[in-house]
Amino acid sequence: MKVKVAAGIDIGGTNVAAALVSNDGKIVARFNYPIKNYPAIENLVDELSNIILKSSDDNNYELAGIGIGAPNGNFYNGSIEFAPNLPWKGIIPLAKMFHQKCSVNAWLTNDANAAAIGEMIFGIAKGKKNFLMITLGTGLGSGIVANGELIYGHDGLAGEIGHTIIIRNGRQCGCGRKGCLETYCSATGLVRTMNEWISEGKQSSLQNINANEITAKQIFEAAQNNDALALEAFKFTAEILGMALADAVAYTSPDTIVLFGGLVNAGNLLIGQTKHYMEQNLLHIYKNKVSIVASQLPESDAAILGAASLVWNKTS
16 A cells, blocks of 8 residues: 655745655655756746656655645645745746646645644644744744634735734835834844844944844854843844734734744743743733744754645645
């Protein structure tokens, strides 16, 4: 009897990572492709489809389906829609393209939604029916699960907590608006905070590094070494994130908020302080009911596992 596997595909800004994943979350084969090598999306689909089918056949696997996590992914129509950081423009019916090549069902959603499903199927949110997934990377992504279902909205594009305006007329965001949460609470946002403060003359051990070279990791290391400005930058980030999460809780009343991404490695510098400021700003009826936890999915595998989870979530 053939073992069933799902193909999980994560489309990032520079690289496409894919894997065959069993229904218990074990990765049995991996593939990686630099996006710059595929100016035409059709060429990427052809090559990736061929290797997925060949690997399945060679190892006597049964391909149960294909899950795709991508920027600006619309779950309802399986398309990438006007993703600004990808070379392929307009609306790309990617799920349909893989379905036609591989003759199995294919599902697509945005990367944060895929991560939420991955957390629900394989991670710390397993068995939970009401939680928020917050991804803290270059930007701030989110997936909202309520009553056991991921919230997609009427058009497949719900759940953009990172693009709720937290400070009116604040920092310019890549989406075109000002003051979005992700401009403050993300790796990029943390760096922007530090650069702004240093440019204002505040003292830090990082002040002699060029502004465009400071990284979130360097800020974390400076904070570990008791750099006062780096510590204050984490406090500022956590305060804004805590306030935003307090507002988000009022919409769906989750029992858990799962944080994922590089910033989460800062531990209590981020998680503990965020919890403090969230509790401080929660409506009384929600106080002491919501936990904030770090994702248990391996950072290097989470996107792929999340994409593959789209298949298991639909076929289980």
